Amino acid sequence: LDELEADMDHFAAVELLNELMGTQKDWASNLDINIGPVIHVILSKMNKHADLPPLHLTAVHDSTVLPVMAAFECCDELWPPFAADIIIELYSQASGTSPAEVFGPGESN
Numbered sequence: 001l002d003e004l005e006a007d008m009d010h011f012a013a014v015e016l017l018n019e020l021m022g023t024q025k026d027w028a029s030n031l032d033i034n035i036g037p038v039i040h041v042i043l044s045k046m047n048k049h050a051d052l053p054p055l056h057l058t059a060v061h062d063s064t065v066l067p068v069m070a071a072f073e074c075c076d077e078l079w080p081p082f083a084a085d086i087i088i089e090l091y092s093q094a095s096g097t098s099p100a101e102v103f104g105p106g107e108s109n
Helices: 002-021 024-034 036-047 062-071
Strands: 087-090 100-103
Touching: 002 024, 002 062, 024 036, 024 062, 036 062, 036 087
Parallel strands: none
Antiparallel strands: 087 100
């Protein structure tokens, strides 16, 4: 089964994305309908960063991590590994915009 693991991860991920967002050519246009509410919650908390604790965690299932990765354009069409995480770092500045970085599963700064 080890030989098939990469293929199974790929086909499971593509199947889920197809079920959630239609055919692959429609994924980008259907992201806002499918995963938009989750991204809205994350971004609204980032917009209120001055009123929140310095660390904020949001937990979701792996079937939500996959489309969020697609929304941030870091989806390699593989099922997220066990305990996968997406790290969004927001840096506060005294003036101007606050830059952010996004790290997908297995990536870090």
